[in-house]
Amino acid sequence: MTRFAMGFEPAAARRSWWAVWLAGVAGLCLGAAALFAQGLDPSALLRPATDTWPTYNGDYSGRRYSPLDQINAANIGALTLAWVYRARGAEIKSTPLEVNGILYFTAPDNVWAVDARYGREIWHYHRPSEGDHIGHRGVAMYGEWLYFTTPDAHLVSLRARDGRVRWDRELADPKLGYFSTMAPLVVRNHVIVGVSGDVTDIPGFLDAVDPATGELQWRWYVEPAPGEPGSETWPRNSDAIRHGGGMTWMTGTYDPELNLLYWGTGNPNPVLAGQARPGDNLYTCSIVALNPDTGKLVWYFQPSPHDVHDWDAVETPVLFDAPFGGEPRKLLAQASRNGFFFVLDRTNGRHLLTAPFIDTNWTAGIDSRGRPIRNPDMDPRPDGALVEPASDGATNWMSPSFDPQTGLFYVDARRVFSIFYLTATGKPEGWAGRDRGLWANSTIRAIDYRTGRIVWDHETGPGENSAGILTTAGHLLFTADNEDNLLALDPATGKTLWHLNVNDRLSGSPMTYELDGRQYVLMAAGDTLYAWSLPAGAAAP
Amino acid sequence: MRRWIGSGARGRGDRRVRALPYACGVVAGLTAFSWMLAQAASSGPAERGRRQFQQSCGFCHGADATGARGPDLVRSKVVAHDVNGNLIGEVIRNGRPDKGMPALPLSADQIRDVAAFLHERAREALASNRVPAVYPLARLLTGKAEAGKAYFSGAGGCNACHSPGGDLAHVASKYPPLELEARMLYPRGAQPASVTVTLASGEQVSGRLLHLDEFMVSLREASGWYRSFPRDRVKVEVRDPLAAHEALLGRLTQDDLHNLFAYLETLR
Structure with a gap:
């Protein structure tokens, strides 16, 4: 299934496979259709229709590539506004879901349902809360229900038709420093949900909860229990492993054929002080493959062993099937916050490629397992260490994209320098220091996944970027620069095909859907959601 | 002062x-x-609490409450949920016999003070993701001023634009140490970039650069008037006086950085 959903496949094979798939699934869906009415049958997530965007990344692969091509490189110049929706002061960093003509998107404490054709608000849910309001990525949907995480680390289930609360469960104790910003992921009858919070030294975990009741199905702790495999990467006779951090704050991806869930984990704690936690500190700053039914770890790969710079490895683990080394492979690729691009065999976690996607100064080479080797000269210190990249990283939450038409992986990257000060005296706790930013410059980069070679580079201006990326079958790449311009680029060359100054930053990721034969591309800048399409009635070439 | x-x-x-x-x-x-x-x-209560804590609890929990024989209380769930000693007091008065902690005969006031101290310790950990505005100079002064001076006029090439007796005279008195270190590396906004735009006609327009992106450039002329131009129809030449700092960021070793800083700190 995923081989076809995610890879390069001849059109004929795709059609014949579709026939088999439809025959097999139709029977199952008939019964479910009545049950889910205008909601979302979770089996639809296996092959999202082009009139929906039913999960954070659009589909399980995390490629953020849409097969829609009505808006394309030939007609992009005619792009016009279909409608605008303003969230009145709330910065929209989330990716909207679109199901049955309704958009669902978020900001901390807020969920909106908006008509996907006309931009009219259907309902708005507001739940004031304590906790960190740094941002919010969006909701998940199962049947007629939405799943929304909160700054006080709750998971709230809302009825999609009117935004009424069905239940509201605490995921983790907010008094200990937990909060949650991520968009949960639905896999069959599991709602997979993660947590944030690295200011206090609390353990990270990933939960699966029952979609109907919110009851816990399993919890996977980022730190193994003492004595379990991985615990040897923490000091013995110390409480470090129980306070090791590793937050699960970005939405992962899923391969239905392998039945594996892929998730990135955050930095270890105390954040900048590694001396109290010698060792690799598994499974922080890692990409892990879990069984979604049991929460058991199947394999792992660690982009930043023993991190001391806050370089979470939570960036989307993107899944695609493509040739590598002359053979068709099931791949997983991540452009990680530490500045390195990793390609793995996602069936077993075997490392295939490590390559820098931007300049960094913190490594002393790559080890035999494909992991960057930390240069201790670049560790935070009381008198300051000049390091590239800064703690915000060479990239961050902004969505990357993989375009099967070009075979290129796209990342919103930046060069950024800062000085890391280790300020703790006595036993380090919490962050135990901080970096002070000096200079940054941003760029969109296209990476050849087979070699790590940068195929093109499109500068997006001084400072740190925040725009995610969408590619489409219309030979378009949607993103934005640091100067308030929304952009459509040629994914093959990086050349600009369309732009518009909207006087605010894109801080989320673009998404697209087609309704009544009309394709829409949505991009949120600041508190405003813009829906772009071709002029109504214009015939698509 | x-x-x-x-x-x-x-x-x-x-x-x-x-x-x-x-x-x-x-x-x-x-x-x-x-x-x-x-x-x-x-x-205040937190300071009184510190003394009380060190006397009554420090032996097991460490003088700074980060744990010794007993657990780290800065990261304690009881402390996180406590309000004015309501939960901490219970533990102090009753002890934790199952874990070997005896009950302690502290008064209600003493318990409130100990609670105030523990909450302050937790707040300090929460605030540890910032570099304190007042940062001890002694901690930053790990380099050799003589080596920094040599770098200034040698490999660093700083003397191409700066001089210790001119623009940098008394620079260490002008800025707090952390600020001086950051400005030494990249003095953001210290000097604006200037730009010359050449139009198709050959006419040149110069001024202070206001905005530059892929599509347009804008500037303020000496007259004070604003001008803007499309990038695809003009030639743009930017002079950024901070370009040398930008280049230096990629070249400096940690030793260069600390030596250079030690040298600038001598310019008082």
């Missing part, structure tokens, strides 16, 4: 005379205020 008034007022003639009583008043006020703060800190 006093040094600032002295040097700042020098050379301003009789204005110094009028400013002096006012300045003295401000200094006296500030001194009194900081004294009051210091008194509050040394006699």
Whole structure:
């Protein structure tokens, strides 16, 4: 299934496979259709229709590539506004879901349902809360229900038709420093949900909860229990492993054929002080493959062993099937916050490629397992260490994209320098220091996944970027620069095909859907959601 | 403080005379205020709690409450949920016999003070993701000033734009240490970039660069008027006086950085 959903496949094979798939699934869906009415049958997530965007990344692969091509490189110049929706002061960093003509998107404490054709608000849910309001990525949907995480680390289930609360469960104790910003992921009858919070030294975990009741199905702790495999990467006779951090704050991806869930984990704690936690500190700053039914770890790969710079490895683990080394492979690729691009065999976690996607100064080479080797000269210190990249990283939450038409992986990257000060005296706790930013410059980069070679580079201006990326079958790449311009680029060359100054930053990721034969591309800048399409009635070439 | 008034007022003639009583008043006020703060800190509940804690609890939980034989209380769930000693007091009064902690005969006031101390310790950990604005110079001074001086005029090439007796005279007195270190590396906004735009006609327009992106460039001319141009129809030449700093960021070793900083700190 995923081989076809995610890879390069001849059109004929795709059609014949579709026939088999439809025959097999139709029977199952008939019964479910009545049950889910205008909601979302979770089996639809296996092959999202082009009139929906039913999960954070659009589909399980995390490629953020849409097969829609009505808006394309030939007609992009005619792009016009279909409608605008303003969230009145709330910065929209989330990716909207679109199901049955309704958009669902978020900001901390807020969920909106908006008509996907006309931009009219259907309902708005507001739940004031304590906790960190740094941002919010969006909701998940199962049947007629939405799943929304909160700054006080709750998971709230809302009825999609009117935004009424069905239940509201605490995921983790907010008094200990937990909060949650991520968009949960639905896999069959599991709602997979993660947590944030690295200011206090609390353990990270990933939960699966029952979609109907919110009851816990399993919890996977980022730190193994003492004595379990991985615990040897923490000091013995110390409480470090129980306070090791590793937050699960970005939405992962899923391969239905392998039945594996892929998730990135955050930095270890105390954040900048590694001396109290010698060792690799598994499974922080890692990409892990879990069984979604049991929460058991199947394999792992660690982009930043023993991190001391806050370089979470939570960036989307993107899944695609493509040739590598002359053979068709099931791949997983991540452009990680530490500045390195990793390609793995996602069936077993075997490392295939490590390559820098931007300049960094913190490594002393790559080890035999494909992991960057930390240069201790670049560790935070009381008198300051000049390091590239800064703690915000060479990239961050902004969505990357993989375009099967070009075979290129796209990342919103930046060069950024800062000085890391280790300020703790006595036993380090919490962050135990901080970096002070000096200079940054941003760029969109296209990476050849087979070699790590940068195929093109499109500068997006001084400072740190925040725009995610969408590619489409219309030979378009949607993103934005640091100067308030929304952009459509040629994914093959990086050349600009369309732009518009909207006087605010894109801080989320673009998404697209087609309704009544009309394709829409949505991009949120600041508190405003813009829906772009071709002029109504214009015939698509 | 006093040094600032002295040097700042020098050379301003009789204005110094009028400013002096006012300045003295401000200094006296500030001194009194900081004294009051210091008194509050040394006699407030958190400070009393610190002494009480060290005496009654420090042996097991560590003098700074980060744990020894007993657990780390800065990261404690009980402390996180406690309000004015309501939960901490329970543990102190009853002990934790199952874990070997005896009950302690502290008064209600003493318990409130200990709770105030533990909450302050937790707040300190929460605030540890910031570099304190006042950061001890001694911790930053790990380099060799002589080596820094050599780098300034040698490999660093700093002397191409700067001189210790000119623009950098007394620079260490002008900025707090952390600020000086950051500005030494990249003095953001210190000097604006200038730009020359050449139009298709050959006409040239120069001024202070206001905005530059892929699509347009704008500038302010010496006359004060704003001008903007499309990038695809003009030639743009930017002169960024900070370009050398940008290049240096990628070249500096940690030793260069600390040596250079130690040298700048001698320019008082």
